[in-house]
Amino acid sequence: MNAVRFHSHGGPEVLRYEEVADPVPASGEVLVRVRACALNHLDLWERRGLPRVTIPLPHVSGSDVAGEVVSSSAANVIPGTRVMLQPGISCGRCAACLSGRDNECPQYEVLGYRTHDGGYAERVKVPVENLVSLPAGIDFRQAAAFPLTFLTAWHMLLTRAHLQRGDEVLVLAAGSGVGQAAIQIAALHGARVFATAGSDQKLERARALGANEVIHHYKEDIVEAIKRFTDGRGVDIVIEHVGEATWSKSVRALARGGRLVTCGATTGGKGAVDLTALFAKQLSVLGSYMGTKGELLQAARLFFAGQLQPVIDRTFPLADAADAQRRLEGSGQFGKIVLDVS
Ligand SMILES: [Zn+2]
Numbered sequence: 001m002n003a004v005r006f007h008s009h010g011g012p013e014v015l016r017y018e019e020v021a022d023p024v025p026a027s028g029e030v031l032v033r034v035r036a037c038a039l040n041h042l043d044l045w046e047r048r049g050l051p052r053v054t055i056p057l058p059h060v061s062g063s064d065v066a067g068e069v070v071s072s073s074a075a076n077v078i079p080g081t082r083v084m085l086q087p088g089i090s091c092g093r094c095a096a097c098l099s100g101r102d103n104e105c106p107q108y109e110v111l112g113y114r115t116h117d118g119g120y121a122e123r124v125k126v127p128v129e130n131l132v133s134l135p136a137g138i139d140f141r142q143a144a145a146f147p148l149t150f151l152t153a154w155h156m157l158l159t160r161a162h163l164q165r166g167d168e169v170l171v172l173a174a175g176s177g178v179g180q181a182a183i184q185i186a187a188l189h190g191a192r193v194f195a196t197a198g199s200d201q202k203l204e205r206a207r208a209l210g211a212n213e214v215i216h217h218y219k220e221d222i223v224e225a226i227k228r229f230t231d232g233r234g235v236d237i238v239i240e241h242v243g244e245a246t247w248s249k250s251v252r253a254l255a256r257g258g259r260l261v262t263c264g265a266t267t268g269g270k271g272a273v274d275l276t277a278l279f280a281k282q283l284s285v286l287g288s289y290m291g292t293k294g295e296l297l298q299a300a301r302l303f304f305a306g307q308l309q310p311v312i313d314r315t316f317p318l319a320d321a322a323d324a325q326r327r328l329e330g331s332g333q334f335g336k337i338v339l340d341v342s
Contacts, residue, residue, distance in 0.1 A: 020121070066082075084132050120321055169192070
């Protein structure tokens with residue numbers, strides 16, 4: 001099969017489109033023909049190389065996959081079935097897994113990250129429990145654009161930050177994968193949503209997705225805008241994934257009893273919290289990583305019913321994965337960048 005791999009860490013130029021052996025599924029695994037694979041920032045981190053993380057080389061990235069079952073050792077999985085893939089892989093036997101918190105499994109891994117080759121390829125293998133069947137009306141590109149970011153935003157808002165109807169929610173970087181997902185999920189659950197972005201065009205699209213108010217983060221101070229929109233109160237929840245560049249503003253934008261939930265640190269991992277404000281305002285600072293298999297199935301029902309819709313920025317052929325990653329690195333996108341593998 002053809003795949004895009006990197007043999008050493010570096011810029012997008014280290015990605016090579018080349019012929020490689022098909023993956024060989026073990027017992028309990030399924031071989032899937034990849035039809036579309038969406039990009040995530042994780043792909044960039046691992047290609048550049050991470051301190052303290054060893055990635056066996058050469059490596060195939062790609063966590064968000066949709067395609068068709070080729071073969072399976074499980075009797076009830078029919079070849080040709082159209083599927084999208086759960087991006088989280090866990091042991092299935094530990095207390096966390098069996099309590100439905102599989103993203104807390106000590107052996108938790110993400111498809112396409114570290115030891116699991118992913119979807120920048122014509123074939124991928126996954127455990128049978130990672131298959132999610134697709135209804136006829138959902139195309140492969142849409143399906144590939146859904147799992148990781150909607151799962152992440154769902155877990156952040158509903159499970160970690162306990163979103164309630166009527167809550168006021170600030171979503172940073174509306175054009176990012178997590179941003180577009182969080183706006184839709186929060187709006188669908190009855191929140192009043194504020195979204196930030198760096199261009200008027202992106203702000204307009206954020207409104208179309210369900211943001212009630214928008215903030216141009218290059219022209220306006222986020223904290224001042226939030227105070228203005230909320231009569232000085234602040235927001236109940238901040239969806240943070242930007243990191244150092246926005247952290248202190250995110251903390252200051254919180255109302256009393258507010259929850260700041262973070263799933264990423266694209267601009268750097270250092271952030272301070274004023275402890276006096278933390279206790280006096282009864283703030284919560286919450287970490288969030290991926291989400292559970294059950295949560296993805298819950299979110300998928302709303303996707304299949306047309307109530308959540310992943311936004312696709314652009315598609316690229318698999319062979320042009322390096323250009324696709326350059327687009328993601330340039331931050332010009334609104335929504336997901338998808339590799340077309342059919
Ligand atoms: Zn486990």
